[in-house]
Amino acid sequence: IENNDKEMVSFLIEKGADVNLIIDGKTPLDYAKDEETISLLRSHGAKTKGELDEYNKIKAEEKFSEAMEYYVKGNYSMACFYLEEAVNLGHIEAHHYLGNIYGSGLGGAKDIDKAIKLFEVAANAGIIDAQANLGALYFQKGRNISYENAGAKVMAWGDGYRWSKQAADQGSTDAMFNLGIHNIETEYFDEAGKWLEKAARQGH
DSSP states (O other), rough: OOOOOOOHHHHHTTOOOTTOOTTTOOOOOHOOOOOOHHHHHHHTOOOOHHHHHHHHHHHHHHHHHHHHHHHHHHHHHHHHHHHHHHHHHHHHHHHHHHHHHHHHHHGGOOOOHHHHHHHHHHHHOOOHHHHHHHHHHHHHHHTSSSSGGGHHHHHHHHHHHHHHHHHHHHHHHHHHHHHHHHHHTTTOHHHHHHHHHHHHTTTO
16 A cells, blocks of 8 residues: 555455554555545545544444343343443443443353453443442452462452452442451451441441
């Protein structure tokens, strides 16, 4: 494309080359300068990186909306299907809801490690519920690690505390409750009382 080799571009398109392949943050259309090459690419559905991002954003929102219709009806297998598509298109909230499905085993799809990865994306984007859920899953993961593997157990609990505290500080009563329960389990009763009272006073 940079050399305006229209014959090669045409040949590659005929052979099934991806006209929207992103290389160094650009699509082929971003690299094209010649009007004939631009026209050729456009006729086969090529978009600029900006156009592609906007298109993917719209498609992601559509997939997320479809997923939520199934989610609220309790059809988690179909919700999972559309949420996966939305996640692949970069939809942040879809990461959170798909994490809920895998983390809770809704529809039989339980996978704690996958849920943690999904929640991490949403949590890092600032979704408070995802932070609370991520903390809860790390606490759960820590519980399932034997004391023989104390290092991994402490790491999981540390991550659980960090994310739960972050959510609790932003008003999540679920995170406050989880911190309270964790502190009971680890026998830090004064700390447990503090978090449970805080959650209770806010209606948990």
